[in-house]
Amino acid sequence: MRRILEGASPRARVLLAALGALLLAAPFLVDSYVLSVLIIVLFFAYVGQAWNLMLGFAGQLSLGHALFVGIGAYASAALFVHFHLPPWAGVFAAVALAVLAGSVIGYLGFRFSIRGAYFALLTIAFAEFTGIAVAHVDWLGGSGGLFLPVSNRAHDDLANLRGSPTMFYYVILTLTAGALALCSWLLNSRLGLYWKAIREDQEAAEALGVPLFRCKMIAVAISSGLSGIGGVWYAFYYNNLFPETTFGTSHSIELILATVVGGVGTLFGPILGAFVLTPLGEVMTALTEGIGIDGVKPFFWGLAVAAIVLFRPSGLWPWLYRLLALGNGTRGGPR
Amino acid sequence: MAGRRRAARLALRGVSKRFGGLQAVSDVSFDVAAGEIHALIGPNGAGKTTIFNMIAGMIRPDSGQILLDDIPLVGRRPDQICRAGVGRTFQIVRPFSQLTLLENVAVGALSWTDDIDTARAHAREMLALLGLGGRAEALPGEITLPDRKCLEVARALATRPKLLMLDEVMAGLRPAETDRMVAVFRRINRDTGVTILLIEHVMRAVMALSDRVLVLNNGRVIADGSPREVTRDPEVLACYLGSEDLG
Amino acid sequence: MPLDFYLNAATGGLLTGLVYGLSALGLSVIFGVIRIVNFAHGEIMVLGMFATLLIFRHLGIDPLASLPIVAAGLFGFGFLLQDMVVRRVAHLADHMQFLLMAAIAVVLISLCLMLFGPDAQGLQVDYAYESFAIGPLLVDKVRVYAGLAALTVAGLLFAFFRYAPTGKAIRACGDNPVGAQVVGLNLRRLYALTFGIGTACLGAAGAIMLLLVDVHPYLGPSYTLLAFIIVIIGGMGSLPGALLGGILIGVSEAVAGLILQPSLKSAFSFGLLILVLLLRPQGLLGKAVR
Known part of the structure; x- marks a missing residue:
C-alpha cells in the first residue's frame, strides 16, 4: 500500500480510499444489473493488469493473451467436470499449464529473437492454433463447447466456486486488488526496474548487467500465470466455454482493450480503462437496442476506441492524473 | 569509496572481425595494465567501436581471445561481462527515456546489489560525482546533451566496473566541460584504481588523461606508446594528415 | 485416379493462391513502405467484395469488368x-x-453488417459451371479467370514499382525515408499513395475473390490472418515473396483439405506460420536484416 501511494497527493489518497470503500460495499448498494456490469469491469481490470505486466512493464507485446485465460479456464473446468476436482485445486493445474504455454512461447520468441509485431503474431498463432486444437478434443467438449453443471446456485460455495453473483464479485474484486498490489510491488522491485530498462532499450540494459532472457521469461511466466487464474474464474462464472470465442483473436483484443485505453505501463490504467469501456459498451447497447439493426453498437464502439487512440494516445489515466492533480509533484509521472 | 581498489588487466590476443566483405578488425593484440588509462584513437571506420563491442560481448569476434584478469570473455553475454567487471558507455547516448536519472543509474547499481534502496543510494552518489546530483528526479529528455553524456558515464560507473570503457564521451562538449570530465575520470581512476579504456577524438582529453595511446587504422594497430611517442610517429601522422588535428 | 484427384486440387489451389497472393501484396506494400501493419486488411477486402456485389446486382457488370472500378474506389478510400x-x-x-x-x-465490419446484413451472399456468372479440360485436368473456368486476373494485376503492380517514376519514388521512401525526404520527395503524399495502392490491390483481390466464394461481414479476420501468414512466409515487404507465399498457401490448403478435416485447414496454416517465424523470420524471399 505504501508503494502504491508513493508520490500520491492527499486528494488521491482520499479518492482511492473512497473508491475502495464503494467497491467493497457495492453489492449492498446497487441492483443485480449494475453488479453484473461491475463484475465484468473487474474481470477486464484483472486480466488487463496481467497483460500490462508483459507489455507495459517488460515491453513484450502479446496479442494472444486469450490463450492463457483459455488454458486456465479449460483446465479447471475439465478437471471439475470429469474428476469433480474443486477449482481451488484446479487452479494449480490451470496456472501450471498457462505458465508452461507462456514459457514455451517466450522461450521460442526470445531465443529466436522474434521482436515487436512478429512476436505479437507468434502469440496470435499459438492462441488460434490452440483454439482449433481444443475444438477437436472431445474430452474438452470439442467445437460444441464445454459446460459446467449449473446447480447448487442457492447457497454460496466458495471452495467449488458455485454461488451467487455477489460471491463472484468478491472473488474477482480480491483478485483485482491482489494483482494491483503484486504489480505495484514488482514495479518497485529490482525486477521491475530491470523490466522498465528492457522496455526502454534492451541493449543498453544488457550492457548494464540486466539478464534479458531471464527477466523476460519471468515477465511472461507471471503474466500468463495471473491470466490463467483469471481463466478459472471466467470458466466458473460463465459456466460455458467455446473454443473460438475463448481462444480467438477478438477475445484477445477484448482482454487488452481496457489497458490500452486506460494507459499502458501504468498501475491504474487497466482499472480505469475497464471502468470506462465496459459501461460505455452497456450504454451503447441500451441506446442502439431500439434501432434493431445489427452492427450499430460495434460501429460506434470502434469509433470510440479509434478516437481514444487518436486523441489520448498515452491513455486516459495519465490525462486524468494531471486533470485531477493526483500527484504531489515528487515523482516523474502518473503511476 | 576510496581504498576499495578494483582494477583489472585487459588483454586482446589476435582478435579479428569481418562484416561481409569488410575486415573491420584484423589480428589486434594489446594489453591494458591494471589501473592504467589507455586511449584508442584512429580515423572513423578504423574499428574502434567494433573492438569495444567485442570486449563488451555485443559482437562475437571471428577469432582471437579477450581476457579480463585471465578470464576469457569471448562467448559470454553482455550482462555477464558487465557483472565480470566491464562497464561501458555508448557512442550515441542511450538513456532509458521514461525512467528518471536516478532510476537510470540505479539499474547499473543493481548488477551488484539486490537491494533497491542500496542501489538508489549508490545511484545518488554517482549522479553527484558527475555533477547531476540536483537532477535525480528529472527525465533524460529534460537535461542537456552534455548532461546526458554524464548520465551515460554515471550509469556505467554504477556497475562498479574494474574496466571502464568510454566511447567518445567528450565529443560535442565545450572545453570547460571536457576539463571537468577529465578531472572526474582522473579522480575515479585515482580513488578506485579502475582501469579505463577510452575511444576519443578530442586530443586535448587524450593527452591529458592517457598513460598510453593505441592508434588504429583499417582495423590494425599501427602505433602503441605514450601520447608523446605516438604523436611523433610518422605512420600515425600520415594516416591523420589533413583529417584530424593532433594538437 | 487418386493422382488426378490431387493434381486437380493442386491446380485449383494454385489459381486461388494467386488471388491470395494479390491480396497479400496489398499488405506487403503497405508494411514495406509505411511500416504500418494493416490489421484491417481482411475487412477492407470484404468491403471490396461487397462493392463488387452491389455493382453486379444493380448494373449487371461482371466482377472482372468491375475490378478496375472497385480498385479505384478502394484506392481513394486507402x-x-x-x-x-x-x-x-x-x-x-x-x-x-x-x-x-x-x-x-x-x-x-459493423458498417457491412448494417448495410448488408449478416448472411452470406454471392453472385453467379453465366460461366460459373463451365470448365477447361487440360489433358487429364479439369479446371473451373472461374478459377482460371481469377488466377489470370490476379496475375495481371500483380504484373501491373510490379511494372509500376519498377518503371514508373512514382513507383521508384515510393520504393526509395521504403528503403530510406530520411534520405527520400532529403532529396525532396513528398513523404506524406507518397505514403498516402502507397496505402491507396495497397488497398487497391485488396479491392482487385476482393472483386476476383467474389467469383470463388460468397461474402459475409465476418469474413474479414480470416483474410487478415491468411494474408499475414502469406506475407510472413514470403517475407515482409517482398512483392514476389507475397505471390509465392500465396501460391504455397493456396496449394497446401487445397491438398490439406483433401487429407485433413476441413476444420483443421487453418490449424495447418497457423502451424506453418509458427514454423516460419521460428526458422526463417525474414520469410522465404525476405532479406535478413534483423
Whole structure:
C-alpha cells in the first residue's frame, strides 16, 4: 500500500480510499444489473493488469493473451467436470499449464529473437492454433463447447466456486486488488526496474548487467500465470466455454482493450480503462437496442476506441492524473 | 569509496572481425595494465567501436581471445561481462527515456546489489560525482546533451566496473566541460584504481588523461606508446594528415 | 485416379493462391513502405467484395469488368484513410497502431453488417459451371479467370514499382525515408499513395475473390490472418515473396483439405506460420536484416 501511494497527493489518497470503500460495499448498494456490469469491469481490470505486466512493464507485446485465460479456464473446468476436482485445486493445474504455454512461447520468441509485431503474431498463432486444437478434443467438449453443471446456485460455495453473483464479485474484486498490489510491488522491485530498462532499450540494459532472457521469461511466466487464474474464474462464472470465442483473436483484443485505453505501463490504467469501456459498451447497447439493426453498437464502439487512440494516445489515466492533480509533484509521472 | 581498489588487466590476443566483405578488425593484440588509462584513437571506420563491442560481448569476434584478469570473455553475454567487471558507455547516448536519472543509474547499481534502496543510494552518489546530483528526479529528455553524456558515464560507473570503457564521451562538449570530465575520470581512476579504456577524438582529453595511446587504422594497430611517442610517429601522422588535428 | 484427384486440387489451389497472393501484396506494400501493419486488411477486402456485389446486382457488370472500378474506389478510400487517420499514429508504439487498425476493422465490419446484413451472399456468372479440360485436368473456368486476373494485376503492380517514376519514388521512401525526404520527395503524399495502392490491390483481390466464394461481414479476420501468414512466409515487404507465399498457401490448403478435416485447414496454416517465424523470420524471399 505504501508503494502504491508513493508520490500520491492527499486528494488521491482520499479518492482511492473512497473508491475502495464503494467497491467493497457495492453489492449492498446497487441492483443485480449494475453488479453484473461491475463484475465484468473487474474481470477486464484483472486480466488487463496481467497483460500490462508483459507489455507495459517488460515491453513484450502479446496479442494472444486469450490463450492463457483459455488454458486456465479449460483446465479447471475439465478437471471439475470429469474428476469433480474443486477449482481451488484446479487452479494449480490451470496456472501450471498457462505458465508452461507462456514459457514455451517466450522461450521460442526470445531465443529466436522474434521482436515487436512478429512476436505479437507468434502469440496470435499459438492462441488460434490452440483454439482449433481444443475444438477437436472431445474430452474438452470439442467445437460444441464445454459446460459446467449449473446447480447448487442457492447457497454460496466458495471452495467449488458455485454461488451467487455477489460471491463472484468478491472473488474477482480480491483478485483485482491482489494483482494491483503484486504489480505495484514488482514495479518497485529490482525486477521491475530491470523490466522498465528492457522496455526502454534492451541493449543498453544488457550492457548494464540486466539478464534479458531471464527477466523476460519471468515477465511472461507471471503474466500468463495471473491470466490463467483469471481463466478459472471466467470458466466458473460463465459456466460455458467455446473454443473460438475463448481462444480467438477478438477475445484477445477484448482482454487488452481496457489497458490500452486506460494507459499502458501504468498501475491504474487497466482499472480505469475497464471502468470506462465496459459501461460505455452497456450504454451503447441500451441506446442502439431500439434501432434493431445489427452492427450499430460495434460501429460506434470502434469509433470510440479509434478516437481514444487518436486523441489520448498515452491513455486516459495519465490525462486524468494531471486533470485531477493526483500527484504531489515528487515523482516523474502518473503511476 | 576510496581504498576499495578494483582494477583489472585487459588483454586482446589476435582478435579479428569481418562484416561481409569488410575486415573491420584484423589480428589486434594489446594489453591494458591494471589501473592504467589507455586511449584508442584512429580515423572513423578504423574499428574502434567494433573492438569495444567485442570486449563488451555485443559482437562475437571471428577469432582471437579477450581476457579480463585471465578470464576469457569471448562467448559470454553482455550482462555477464558487465557483472565480470566491464562497464561501458555508448557512442550515441542511450538513456532509458521514461525512467528518471536516478532510476537510470540505479539499474547499473543493481548488477551488484539486490537491494533497491542500496542501489538508489549508490545511484545518488554517482549522479553527484558527475555533477547531476540536483537532477535525480528529472527525465533524460529534460537535461542537456552534455548532461546526458554524464548520465551515460554515471550509469556505467554504477556497475562498479574494474574496466571502464568510454566511447567518445567528450565529443560535442565545450572545453570547460571536457576539463571537468577529465578531472572526474582522473579522480575515479585515482580513488578506485579502475582501469579505463577510452575511444576519443578530442586530443586535448587524450593527452591529458592517457598513460598510453593505441592508434588504429583499417582495423590494425599501427602505433602503441605514450601520447608523446605516438604523436611523433610518422605512420600515425600520415594516416591523420589533413583529417584530424593532433594538437 | 487418386493422382488426378490431387493434381486437380493442386491446380485449383494454385489459381486461388494467386488471388491470395494479390491480396497479400496489398499488405506487403503497405508494411514495406509505411511500416504500418494493416490489421484491417481482411475487412477492407470484404468491403471490396461487397462493392463488387452491389455493382453486379444493380448494373449487371461482371466482377472482372468491375475490378478496375472497385480498385479505384478502394484506392481513394486507402489514400484518405492514410492521409487523414493512419498518418497520425505513425509515431506511436506498435500496440497503439495495432489497436487503431483493429478499431477501423471493427467499424468496417459493423458498417457491412448494417448495410448488408449478416448472411452470406454471392453472385453467379453465366460461366460459373463451365470448365477447361487440360489433358487429364479439369479446371473451373472461374478459377482460371481469377488466377489470370490476379496475375495481371500483380504484373501491373510490379511494372509500376519498377518503371514508373512514382513507383521508384515510393520504393526509395521504403528503403530510406530520411534520405527520400532529403532529396525532396513528398513523404506524406507518397505514403498516402502507397496505402491507396495497397488497398487497391485488396479491392482487385476482393472483386476476383467474389467469383470463388460468397461474402459475409465476418469474413474479414480470416483474410487478415491468411494474408499475414502469406506475407510472413514470403517475407515482409517482398512483392514476389507475397505471390509465392500465396501460391504455397493456396496449394497446401487445397491438398490439406483433401487429407485433413476441413476444420483443421487453418490449424495447418497457423502451424506453418509458427514454423516460419521460428526458422526463417525474414520469410522465404525476405532479406535478413534483423
